[in-house]
Amino acid sequence: MTKVLSQNAEFADQTTLAGAESRGAYDGLRHALEQSPRDVIQEVAESGLRGRGGAGFPTGRKWGFLQFDPARPPVLLCNGDESEPGTFKDHWLLARDPHLVIEGILIAAHAIRAQDVFLYIRGEYESLLPLLMGALEEARAAGFIGPDVLGTGRCMAITVATGAGAYICGEETGLMESLEGKRAYPRVRPPFPAVRGFAGRPTVVNNVETLANLPWIMRRGAAAFHALGTEDSPGTKLVSLSGCISRPGVYEVPMGYPLSALLENEGGGPLPGRHLKAVIPGGTSVPILTAEEVATVTIDFESMRAVGTLLGSGGMIVFDDTVSMPHALRSISHFYATESCGECTPCREGTGWMAAIVDRLLDGGARKDDLDRLLRIGGNIEGRTICGLGDAAVQPVRSFVLKFRSEFEALLRDTIPRLEPDWQAHGHGPRTARRGAVGEEARRSEAVTGRPTYRW
Amino acid sequence: MDRKDSPVVDVTERAQALGAGVTGMAAGFAVTLRNLVRSLPGRNTVTIQYPEQRKPYSRRFRGVHVLTLREDGRLKCTACYLCATACPAECITIEAGEDPDSAVEKVATQYEIDLSRCIFCGFCVDACPEEAITMSREYDLATEGRRSRLQYDIDALTHRPEIVAYGAGYRPHMQYPLVESYLPTEVARSSSPDDSSDS
Amino acid sequence: MPVVTIDGLPISVEPDTLIIQAADRAGIEIPRFCYHPDLRPEGNCRMCLVRVKGFARLTPACTTPVADDMVVTTAHADDEVRRASRGVLEFLLINHPLDCPICDQAGECSLQDFYMHPDYGLHHSDVESREKVRKRKAIDLGSVYLDSERCVMCSRCVRFSNEVTGAGELQFVHRGNHVELVAFQDRALRDPYAGNLADLCPVGALTSRDFRFKRRVWFLHHAPSVCAGCSTGCNVRIDYTERGIERVVPRRNPFVNRSWMCDEGRFSYQTVSQLPRVTTPLTREGEDLHPVSWEQALACARGAFSLPRRGEAAVIGSPMATNEALWGLQEYARNMKDPVALEFRSTSADPDVEARLDELLLHADRAPNSRGAMMLGMGASDGLENIAVRAEQGMIDLALILHYPPVVPAGQPDLDRRVTALARLVRHARFSIVLTNADEDWWHAADVILPVASWSEEEGTYTNFNSTTQHVACGQDPPGEVRPAWRALLDLLASVPAARRYGSAQEIFDRGVAAMPAFDGLRFDTLVSRHATVYPPEGRTSYGQEGFAGR
Secondary structure, three states, X not given: XXXXXXXXXXXXXXXXXXXXHHOOOOHHHHHHHHOOHHHHHHHHHHHOOEOOOXXXXXXXXXXXXXXXXXXXXXXXXXXXXXXXXXXXXXXXXXXXXXXXXXXXXXXXXXXXXXXXXXXXXXXXXXHHHHHHHHHHHHHHHOOOXXXXXXXXXXXXXXXXXXXXXXXHXXXXXXXXXXXXXOOOOOOOOOOOOOOOOHHHOOEEEEEHHHHHOHHHHHHHOHHHHHHOXXXXXXXXXXXXXXXXXXXXXXXXXXXXXXXXXXXXXXXOOOOOOOOEEEEEOOOOOOOOEEHHHHHHOEEOHHHXXXXXXXXXXXXXXXXXXXXXXXXXXXXXXXXXXXXXXOOXXXXXXXXXXXXXXXXXXXXXOOOXXXXXXXXXXXXXXXXXXXXXXXXXXXXXXXXXXXHOHHHXXXXXXXXXXXXXXXXXXXXXXXXXXXXXXXXXXXXXXXXXXXXXXOOO | OOHHHOOOOOXXXXXXXXXXXXXXXXXXXXXXXXXXXXXXXXXXXXXXXXXXXXXXXOOOOOOOEEEOEOOOOOEOOOOOOHXXXXXXXXXXXXXXXXXXXXXXXXXXXXEEEEOOOOOOOOHHHHHOOOOOEEEXXXXXXXXXXXXXXXXXXXXXXXXXXXXXXXXXXOOOOXXXXXXXXXXXXXXXXXXXXXXXXXX | OOEEEXXXXXXXXXXXXXXXXXXXXXXXXXXXXXXXXXXXXXXXXXXXXXXXXXXXXXXXXXXXXXXXXXXXXXXXXXXXXXHHHHHHHHHHHHOOOOOHHHOOOOOOOHHHHHHOOOOXXXXXXXXXHHHOOOOOOOEEOOOEXXXXXXXXXXXXXXXXXXXXXXXXXXXXXXXXHHOEEEEHHHOOOOOOOOHHHHXXXXXXXXXXXXXXXXXXXXXXXXXXXXXXXXXXXXXXXXXXXXXXXXXXXXXXXXXOOEOOOOHHHHOHHHHHHOOOEOOXXXXXXXXXXXXXXXXXXXXXXXXXXXXXXOOEEEEEOOOOOOHHHHHHHHHHHHOOOOOEEXXXXXXXXXXXOOOEOOOOOOEOOOOOOHHHHHHOOOOOOOOHHHXXXXXXXXXXXXXXXXXXXXXXXXXOHHHHHHHHHHHHHHHHOOEEEEEEOEOOHHHXXXXXXXXXXXXXXXXXXXXXXXXXXXXXXXXXXXXXXXXXXXXXXXXXXXXXXXXXXXXXXXXXXXXXXXXOHHHOOOOHHHXXXXXXXXXXXXXXXXXXXXXXXXX
């Protein structure tokens, strides 16, 4: 199988410039600099490269939206805020082949004529910083970065920025706000980043993996890249395999590779004595696949869409028959409830509410219509938020409940009976039931039950 | 309307059909006579000797208002003004203030019902979301002057030993006990020095 | 101009108008929390979601500009939009404490209003009180109280603080449904415009400290007025009850004050209501002033009018007075034998009505009508202090003085000089008539005192720094036997036949003030119906009217 991204990742000296250059690093950049930016964009568009961050938007088209205005020079943001649960490919790439990423960034910066480039990496990836800064320093000393890149007169500067550890910083407009030093509240679109992004300048945001594809495309040409993978999803995909699987890790497979083959060959199958139950194919933000669906699906954008899920970031989480789906959902929905930035109403209130309902399904106190309530709340969040986090939070809840409903219903039967509301215990009518909204009653019930009224 | 315009209805036939006449009159007076005999002193007298005797009234009787208290004897009312808003006679005057307990936040510092204007409709009690005001069965409010003592303030409305004698009156949801509200007689109030003087 | 169709109604609006603004103009209600006409739209509450034909998702009406041939449907006509609005309102209420009985916002709360609307609310609560997220309550931030539990995170206050005043004192912290509005370390806000936060807040999260627990808002009566604190002339609404003024809040006027007013102006009503008042006419009997009836006082004053004179008469106005009262003074001067010194200034220099104290609203001239007095030609002499000097030289026979203490006592370097000059004038003029609303020492040497109405007690007009003439409605009845100044002046002139034509402030304005060249052609009705009428004061060949007929 042809490797685009991980061909040199196994070499120990690949992190050094000398090692990387001995295996062809920065050849793609030299290639790109010989061409005009317009031609580079054309080449990338022809290669059919699609964004690897989750949405799968064609990269060449994204760059084409940019209007060059010398008064507001464009900015390139490389999104390394890999916060999607189950995804760790960008870290893997940055840790093993930083020069590949840097080269990709420089090619993209040349293509969109950006002088200012920001590599935004997740706050938790702090340990990568020394390696990354060392690689950047080497690249700068070798003249790949700086006021005069390889004697072409092009000026490119790469700034590495780290987030403070918020999922929302991976959202492109949230990332810009974070870079500007503000609270990472996503922005309302329009205006789109290509028109008005970071610091009011036209901005392109690309994922680390997307940009890492560029050197190969520049070296081998768009046609070679397009020949890889499927017609609509050319190239290869880095897959982060985790969960109940024998050999978890990062694997590069061509697009269109069967998911079941990945699990069996690369992943080594389920743990001994266990059976596959389900797979989340693209990070927790996408609907889960049951074992039957896994058998039919291949790793590319179209096939995933056909079974009602998304390839997303390629963070595949495997569940086997020992996993309780409600418990897994609890952990996922709590992730979204704590990571919701709190800017817009449906996501801020809805994610917390869904998490609280999943909690009471497991802890007791559930109501018999809670599953329908979960779906109803999901319907009120989906499509009504500023950014995609609301939708992302709904997908797992809805797919878990719909595809594994029997597990949730069993929980509902076996659950500790719900504490009757106070007014029923007192024999009061509904009018007095609604009285207790004022703090004291809740605080009192908290004191009695010894439980906080709300738990994470 | 002119008299000749009004239709004349002849009721003679109907009266005869109903047996009006001497027999009817006699039947009517028989009722009077029967009750006269029945109410002779010592028998089931309808008239009572007020004020020595008092008639028991319904639990739903709408008499003088009572402001209920919290468990610790503080006023339940948070001065939301819903009673004053609902009052058709506009006889409730409230002033709100900061409650020392930050969990309560707001409390009525002045609460006055002008009973000389009150029509005892009970809307205030219906309007109260917290059963902070209920009614008692106290009804004898006669005073010697128009201005004397009919403006009941917080003290008069909470310090009500009369409730024991008259009993609690109307409030909505009477089928349920009060929740977290206590009638003044149920709470020992340390802050009322003249507790015994009126009883 | 683009034509947008909202719920089947075609509306023609300027390009870049937002859908919500177009709907507002057409009278189609779109519910909103975060949108405010004078703040940058943020689109975070999601209450104003509408369907735009051709858009895949529902889109917020407050951030989407109209385009030609756009077709929009709102919750009134579209089931999915209605479900979205209902869903958002339900989300906003699940963690809301529902403590309306102790919340000052109750009655003017967007959450209440939308909940009571069948399209968005009236659902049954799906959560119990003990399941709600608890936050901090009743945090004292100086001029406002913060209640985090009631907050809907619309960020109006944050945007106001960052964008309008630049104070930047408020921020959100935490994430998810634990997001909370905070001021750094709960310190009192130092923003001199912080009072606006309480008006701005669509719910009860930020409530006014001054108005806290005073009255439920549905007991308030309203009177549109104009702040008398400085020459800006911020449009305000006086909320009063039978007890007097309960609060003053800004009225929106995009040409003058947008939606804001400063805290000094906001609380200036307290100065007015705490003013020691003179409530009956007084006349001099020997050494003392004695209360008399209006008829007696007027007869006494009128006697002076026809007194044979050797020297000058001084007619002194006040920049605190309405145009109508000032016109009454002029009418008095016109009907008097020369020479007459007509004046409202302390010195011979005109007040600088356009000097600003900050970039937002405040002006240095702490009187509402200096421009009006100038436009009426009140400054026709050489300043009050020079008149006082002439009085000391025995050259002033008669002094008619209209004086009000300022409603904002701070920052009035001129005030002491003015009062001193007035005292000298009163002491040395042969006969002096004082029209005032305040019981002050300086006029104790006067011969006749006529009590007149304070700000908020009389109808009239003020003309602000940029020559915008604005109507002031009567907000409460004046105490005692107090009369509006224009009425008192006309009563003084009862012997002059022309003066009898005027029975109201409106008649004075239309027949008197509007006849002055600077006000030429203005109509009182126009001032009442349009919130502002701007006139270029001088050098104009034609005039235009700019009005604002919005809410």
